[in-house]
Amino acid sequence: MLTGDNMDIPGINILRSEQFTNKVIETINKIVKELGKKIKFMHVCGTHEHTISKYGLRTLLPKEVEVLSGPGCPVCICPAADIDKAIELGKRDDTIITTFGDMIRVPATNISLAELKAKGADIRIVYGPNDAVKIAKENSDKEVIFFAIGFETTVPLIGYEIQSGPPSNFSVICAHKLIPAALELLMSQSQLRIDGFISPGHVSTIIGLKPYEIFSQAYRIPNVISGFEPNDVLLSILMLLKQVRDKKYETFNEYSRVVKPEGNKIAQKIMEEVFEPVSSPWRGIGRVNEGGLVIREKYKEFDAEKKFNVKIEKSQDIPPGCSCHLVMVGKLYPYECKLFRKECTPIHPVGPCMVSMEGTCSIYFKYHSDDNN
Amino acid sequence: MSGKKESSNVIRLAHGAGGVLQEDLIKFITKNIPFKKVNNGIGVEELDDGATIPLINYEKEIVITADGHTIYPLFFPGGDLGILSVCGTVNDLLMMGAEPIALTSIIIIEEGFEFDILEKIVDSINKSAEEANIAIIAGDTKVMPRGSLNEIIIATTGIGIKDKNIQVLDNNLKPGDDIILTGSIGDHGTALMASREGLNISTDLESDISLLLDIYNILELDIKNNYIHAMKDPTRGGIAAALNDWANKANISIWINEEKIPIKKQVNAICDMLGLDPYNIACEGRALLSVDPKHSGNILNKIKSTQIGKDAEIIGEVKAENPKRVFLKTIVGGTRFVDMPLGEPIPRIC
Numbered sequence: 001m002l003t004g005d006n007m008d009i010p011g012i013n014i015l016r017s018e019q020f021t022n023k024v025i026e027t028i029n030k031i032v033k034e035l036g037k038k039i040k041f042m043h044v045c046g047t048h049e050h051t052i053s054k055y056g057l058r059t060l061l062p063k064e065v066e067v068l069s070g071p072g073c074p075v076c077i078c079p080a081a082d083i084d085k086a087i088e089l090g091k092r093d094d095t096i097i098t099t100f101g102d103m104i105r106v107p108a109t110n111i112s113l114a115e116l117k118a119k120g121a122d123i124r125i126v127y128g129p130n131d132a133v134k135i136a137k138e139n140s141d142k143e144v145i146f147f148a149i150g151f152e153t154t155v156p157l158i159g160y161e162i163q164s165g166p167p168s169n170f171s172v173i174c175a176h177k178l179i180p181a182a183l184e185l186l187m188s189q190s191q192l193r194i195d196g197f198i199s200p201g202h203v204s205t206i207i208g209l210k211p212y213e214i215f216s217q218a219y220r221i222p223n224v225i226s227g228f229e230p231n232d233v234l235l236s237i238l239m240l241l242k243q244v245r246d247k248k249y250e251t252f253n254e255y256s257r258v259v260k261p262e263g264n265k266i267a268q269k270i271m272e273e274v275f276e277p278v279s280s281p282w283r284g285i286g287r288v289n290e291g292g293l294v295i296r297e298k299y300k301e302f303d304a305e306k307k308f309n310v311k312i313e314k315s316q317d318i319p320p321g322c323s324c325h326l327v328m329v330g331k332l333y334p335y336e337c338k339l340f341r342k343e344c345t346p347i348h349p350v351g352p353c354m355v356s357m358e359g360t361c362s363i364y365f366k367y368h369s370d371d372n373n
Numbered sequence: 374m375s376g377k378k379e380s381s382n383v384i385r386l387a388h389g390a391g392g393v394l395q396e397d398l399i400k401f402i403t404k405n406i407p408f409k410k411v412n413n414g415i416g417v418e419e420l421d422d423g424a425t426i427p428l429i430n431y432e433k434e435i436v437i438t439a440d441g442h443t444i445y446p447l448f449f450p451g452g453d454l455g456i457l458s459v460c461g462t463v464n465d466l467l468m469m470g471a472e473p474i475a476l477t478s479i480i481i482i483e484e485g486f487e488f489d490i491l492e493k494i495v496d497s498i499n500k501s502a503e504e505a506n507i508a509i510i511a512g513d514t515k516v517m518p519r520g521s522l523n524e525i526i527i528a529t530t531g532i533g534i535k536d537k538n539i540q541v542l543d544n545n546l547k548p549g550d551d552i553i554l555t556g557s558i559g560d561h562g563t564a565l566m567a568s569r570e571g572l573n574i575s576t577d578l579e580s581d582i583s584l585l586l587d588i589y590n591i592l593e594l595d596i597k598n599n600y601i602h603a604m605k606d607p608t609r610g611g612i613a614a615a616l617n618d619w620a621n622k623a624n625i626s627i628w629i630n631e632e633k634i635p636i637k638k639q640v641n642a643i644c645d646m647l648g649l650d651p652y653n654i655a656c657e658g659r660a661l662l663s664v665d666p667k668h669s670g671n672i673l674n675k676i677k678s679t680q681i682g683k684d685a686e687i688i689g690e691v692k693a694e695n696p697k698r699v700f701l702k703t704i705v706g707g708t709r710f711v712d713m714p715l716g717e718p719i720p721r722i723c
Contacts (some may be wrong), residue, residue: 021705056707118383230705291690346715347387347394367709 015229024234031241045200046358053367057229068330074150075102075356077282081315083108083177086147089304096122099130099147102356109315129161136170153202158269159274171304180211180293187219196222196240201255208263212251220249226256283317284325324351334364395450422465424463436471451579455497462531467589469602470541471533478512479528484519545602548693551669553662555682557635562654578639583658587679603663613652616699617713629689653714
């Protein structure tokens, strides 16, 4: 029940209305009956999993429809080696490491940034790269390093700061990843038997529809770009089911109130100018062709890896016993992992998926019982 | 894993955030206390809002609560540290069904703290104590070298009195009870977060910090008649922590209805933006009550007649099945768990 008159969001009533939900579910039930078989969809966004779990959407869907959680949590798929780099640099006396909140608790090969902080290192949580630049300006006697993670949603912000000429004591560990490349990898793995993808609205706001369209046609898999309200997700599932029924393989835009077909051109230009796509490791998934970004030569003075020549010889992404690599590609539900709720909890996360509020294991820990409802 | 060991031998901020980690810390500190209760009253082990000392050959018992107060910033929208150090402690007494009588106050100050600011805080303490009709009868002050604490810490002890037969306790919820919430959730924690440096969120949102005395006064008879089985102010950890605490201690389940839980739109919008769960965010002027269903309508109306309780709602009920769990019926009709919050809420990344 919301009280107060401020900050009305237009359309929010329909997107969170039980009546509307009931109508969508009714139609979903009808199509599922017509199809008469089990259907598997996958989303690739931690925020979608959050919406699905927070609103108990799986308890509303017919049992024939399974919604799997893909590798959509930027914190989870960040390789341990990149966190190890931040930890190495954080051990220096003259250095302040800045990063997003969830990132500091992720276990790397040996410790996490939070453990380094508890031992006295200067590690600060910021809400955006502009705050990190501000810290650099206020601490000219220190090296301020921004540990940059995230998908296309966060990349342009960091690109913008690098282009705007930050102070010379500011640099970036670039651990950015790109979603369409990972999506292609998942679509090409036929053993996953996914009947359709729910694609992330935030990322699509930046990149538009084009990068997906080729894949849905090439791999003959329906795709819907979805918003983040409960009824956004249910509508997207309905749109996917209709494609399955009609044997169509296209990319549809459910989130058209925000996502434009061409995306955000200004943000794309910044990304293109500052960063270069490369083959890149994803934690738990392996190397993804064009799956990550590095800072272009032109801006190398802000590339912390080059500036401090930090190299990690050996790292460990998935600790013994942890099943994050299987959870991330939808091969295992979190409660099927033998560490879940036992050795591995959000207080003592063993694997990366138990840390962030976008991590599948952490979301299941918070919202689910151990038998998927 | 070696990482696990390293992280568990230091105290982290999350150990103070009202979640599971805080429980661990409290157990660590209290496990070897030799005498944990007096005259078979409520003692440290119950981990309730306070403790009781039953007076032998007398129908009354003394109720004691203790609370340490720190806050950043010291002055926040809707209140300050002074108000907090009185309200927090007095509210804990009221939540035990006790009538507040007296406070003691310990003020620890960092070297260099300005007298002007101290004066404002002390004024607030006095004003709040007057409002609560409570005497401040003893105290202590310490000044610590610069850098050994941040600005100022206030620790207060509350002393109250109640009839021995009044049983308003965390383990006293009964299947069938209605759960009443006296007002909107998350205002305090959200207002504080919005006012902190670096977030630049402009909002008119204020902390809900207030004394719960009016609610106690209007329900005095219902408390005496034991129509109210439990009361709790959902401070650190928010209603998620408070309800889970109840479900665990009383060995019941609590089923709440998202539609009925009052949340201000500003709180919802800010929490959405920062990726925080309003159920985990602190309130400082709200109460949860577990109430005999035969009297819940009447009790709700009484609470609604007070200024601080005007938005009160029956938000759910107590059941015997699936004990120790809190369930939520979501606004779109789904069902999910409400889990015990784990630590300090941290804003998300994107």
